[in-house]
Amino acid sequence: MSTANVRSALVVTAHPDDVDFGAAGTVAVWTSAGIEVSYCVCTSGEASGDGSPGMAAVREAEQRAAAAHVGVSDLTFLGYPDGAVTPSMELRRDIARVIRRVRPDRVLTWSPEINWDFVPTTHPDHRAVGEATFAAVYPDARNPYAHRSLLDEEGLEPWTVRELWLADGPPRLRDKAVDITGAFDRKMAALRSHSSQAGPAGEAIEQELRQYHAATAEQFGLGEGRLAECFQFVDTSG
Template sequence: MSTANVRSALVVTAHPDDVDFGAAGTVAVWTSAGIEVSYCICTSGEASGDGSPGMAAVREAEQRAAAAHVGVEDVTFLGYPDGAVTASLELRRDISRVIRRVRPGRVLTWSPEINWDFVPTSHPDHRAVGEAAFAAVYPDARNPYAHRSLLDDEGLEPWSVRELWLADGPLHLRNQPVDITAAFDKKMAALRSHSSQAGPAGEAIEQDLRQYHAATAAQFGLDEGRLAEAFQLVDTSR
């Protein structure tokens, strides 16, 4: 399928920093190409850091700062409980609301499947958000009879998303690489914004990510020295 002529994209994640570890290089490539990208973060990541009552506000501020490094200004937090997300009808409705508002040609979210090669990234919140976002893309956001209040009370017309990009799924399903070599510094700047999680992202993290993205690039036949992120691209235009 063609991935050309996309003017806007929506990234749906469970927690602040998910997008920056998994897809910030790709987001920076998109925004540099003139694509308007919005974020929808389903929790505020409050079950992390020092666990203080103000952690949600801290993590929201960090995510907004990180987004700015890769050219994203529109960031929505849905306020679901960190660590207890389920693919509920309510979450499907709330993601559908954002889709109908943003009207993206492309949605990037986390795979509802387990990455058996590296299970630490297959957090239950990630998979629940992926399942709910998939349902919001198809069929909810395009169906005028789904979540009727969105249309009847809020005036949000149905919208059909053309492309679904899934991050962190099983390796054998990843079929869409993105060369992030020129955007890697922006990705690292975004990651350094999340200081409440691990302090400033230092040389060790940068080295690990360079190695990982270099291996991904090599897997897809990119030239030596290139860096890449990879996704499962699903055609949802039909």
């Protein structure tokens, strides 16, 4: 499916800032192309920063500010416990609810598989959210008999997602690249919004990301001087 045939997309993450490190350039490309993008963040990232009681509110505010830099204004925070997410039936239901409300053509989430090449990003919460999101995409959101309260009590009609994009999976499975050269500055602006995590995203982080995205672009044959994010593409239209 080309971008021209995509009306809306949903990004499902475990924590605030996940999307900005892994896919904010891609989101900026999509919104610039007229795609309506929504975020579903399963935790509020409260097990981070200084650990204060107000950290959840701080991180939610940071994610809203980051989202605005890449053209996203529709955000849902599910409030699951940071660091203790499991692919439960409750989480599947709650993600399916957002899918039925947003009715996206495309869902982007994190891979449920371990990226052994770079373990620091393979957080258990990421994998749990990826597994739950896949189940919410297929079969839950499209099945009128799954989570019956969504239809019977909330009036949310079934919806079939046509594309699933997985971030941070095993490199050998990544088969789709998005040229983010023109959106890189917006990605960095989004990352700088998360000041509670590492302070303002400075020159060192920017240089590291430029090198990584340049190597990704080269790997996918996009040419010298280009920057890219990459994903595993799954056709879920059938």
